[in-house]
Amino acid sequence: MEAVVHEQALDERLAALEAARAWSPRVISKLESHIRSADDAALFRINPIRFATEKNIAEAEAVDLFLHGAFLGLFEMDWLLLCSACSCVVESFHSLKGVRSQFHCGMCRADLEAALDDYIAVTFTVSPQIRSIAFHKPEDLPARDFAFAYKLTDEGLLPDGTPFVKALQGWTSAISYLPPGTTRLELAVQEGLLHAWSPDSDAGFDFRVGGAPAISSQTVHIHFLGNRCEPSEGTVAPGRLAFEIENATGQQGFIAISAIPAEALPILEIPRLEFVTHLSGSRLLATQTFRDLFRSEAIRAVEGIGVRDITLLFTDLKGSTDLYNRIGDLNALSLVQQHFELLREVTVQHGGAIIKTIGDAVMAAFTEPTDAVRASLAMLQNMEVFNRRTPNREVILKIGLHRGAAIAVTLNERLDYFGQTVNIAARVQSLSDANEICLTSEVLNAPGVKDILASYAMEQERVQLKGIHQQIPVFRIHFADIPAL
Template identity: 55%
Template sequence: MIDEKKLEERLVALEAAKSWSPRVVSRLEMLLRSGTDEALYRINPIQFATEKSMAEAEGIDLFLHACVAGLFDMDWLLVCPMCSDVVESFRSLRKLHTHFHCHLCQSDYDAALDDYIAVTFTVSPAVRSIRFHKPDGLSAWDYLFSYKMTPGGIMPDGVPWSEAAKGLIRALTRIEPGSAANLEVDAAEGGLLGQDFESDAQFFFPVARGAGVTPPHVPVILDGGKCVAATANIAPGKVVFEVRNAGKLPAVFGILQLPMATFQRPKLHFTPFLSGKRLLMTQTFRDFFRSEVISATEGIAVLDVTLVFTDLKGSTALYERIGDLNAYIQVQRHFQHLLDATVRHNGAVTKTIGDAVMAAFLTSADAVQAALDMREAVDQLNRDRPQRDFILKIGVHRGASIAVTLNERLDYFGQTVNIAARVQNLADGDEICITEDVYGAPAVAEIIAPYPVAKSEAELKGVSKAMSVYHLARMAS
């Protein structure tokens, strides 16, 4: 059911939020009005952008602004890399943690923002109600395959694991506390796996010819996340499992037919999705979701981030020469140019410190191109002035980091941050310094090929070995 008044009001707000490419908002409106419940649940904005021939960055911005307008709610998902199960979902980054346990795989994982943390969007119940807003009312089938699992985990043959798993299910039902269900299956050679998809409770029976007489009924008790099944030899043919839920919570219980007793699930790869890392490097998220902070005391790992630090050379003299107010206005103009260059190359400004900027990027190629654009933008500022008031120094480094909350703001912490800042200190005026990790990253060599490059070895405080640093000067005029 659609609330037409709220839908119209919020679409108008979305339309006015920024200048969109043609028909972007109308495509989202069509989805909201005519999309199935499945299509409006946990939307992957990268997939949406691809299907609608939109730029990925605009697709992400579209859903972020739609959240601000109240059309969608944002979900942070912890996804199991082995079975694409949504182990946990959170409405806020604040509630996200990095250690998780998959009941289906019975495995523990540590999540990083790069991979196991996905961000999706679900239509707001205030705008349109869908059955997934009330998961307790879902059928066991919908609960498992639409609510618990994602279609993004792909097997080597190109088939989503969630689709392949459907072919393994022989029985599936919801069992309330104190209730029981008789689940009859036609067992084939291989194995039968019984699983409560809400806990670690499971059983496994090999199925083989000559195993003896199969009992007509096999009692199974679920209680407190454990499963106790009667001992039985099972041969191919009909068998009934009497499953009783002695626990205090409902169980969604299924029996899967595995092709062999030693069945190993194939390794999955995932279709492109909006990772937590990419969202944190999206300026729109940082601008409009400032209340989103990381509560995990140890922070959340980021396996690969490229950081850019900038600073103005001689800014103190500028304040002295033209006065604090005029200097402040000019420095703010410089900040806006740096922000524009950062966003243009898929990055986000993490913070400003005095006259300095720290920005984060998905790739080193984006970071280096942004640094070059920053230098050019500041040069344009100087052309309108009687003298070169703005001289930029830039440092770029790539590595692992920790996403944390510092001073109630999302930030990065660790040695990668320290090195990036110290490499910036090595830069002379109008110079960009990049480390070996950046220099050797994909596509960087092609980007810097037109520029004079000088290599040096630098001793950095807190770093045990000397680091190779590449100094990018301006192209000869």
């Protein structure tokens, strides 16, 4: 079927997208071509990181492209909770408000926990106001498409690089919606396991296949009870087999039966899949464009959502009280605001986001420690240039860095971070002096950081921070040891 594109809406929103910021050559035309010519599957839950690779676009620009596109109505943004064992989409939400860290996978029949940087992915689907695709109406999809294209993703990989969903497709001998009444599913089975599953509930069963082949066709009666099946396990012989599944719930159900050969059973013991790089919730929260465009996004969960690895950068000004006294409140405030803009610009250039300002201080977040370190060096370099233009009105910067786990929360209607990593980062910053960077070993020992700092003189000291039971090593770099721009 030929794609039906709503031309006026597409033209208007592409024009607004083009005006949203400066884009690299042909970025908008590549996106337009994709919207017009890609098949339905390629316009459903687009991974912007994968899109960037396929279209030869810088990752950060591709993320910005889809965020602006979602803001302008070209795309719908989805937050996906992914099962680490089967790569199914356990749940999806159009807003961060719906996301939580505790969830249940019906396919695996297991309770799971996700963090913003682990198994929470953000994707983008073309808006129905721009182009209608089959996945906008999942209830109308054939059973196989509903299971393997809508409920499962192809981004969870087995050790040999095969998407788990492709292996599961190959094993699946029968798949069907279950209207009220009895559905008969016939299949030929060999030694191994018959694993029946439903992507929306715990309904399923496991039958071992073994022993001598059956002389005649076997029939097994199953009661589908919505969230479970009875019997839930059993044994059958190799050969022809029919399942007669009675659905007495009065509502449509779903079942898929995967015949997993004996030699493939160890695959089911793999505790977690490797995932294609996706736009994680953690990276999105540390993206300035997201924080600027989607200010109303909030984490509803009272306990917040965990982030396993975030690098936090704190800055403050040395002698700001004296600055206000010397040049007056209005002049000093103007300089401080200019310094905020400079720090924001540097933070964005290095892939981070400003989380908040606290008086004259800034808190920024980065998903990559190397980006945070490069940003801190650039901040001191740029502040030196800034101060040359304002003699006798110097804005003197102090910087601290720490890396670790944190809790993403909504505080004062703003996405923020909470926990010991935040406390340590702030206290490490308080150790720094004028034009200095202080960082912890967690940052220094991150991959690539020592290479960045190899040519800089560093002083190490052990310090006792408030609230920390033992002394920790802190590494100090002074601006005099940092080459000028």
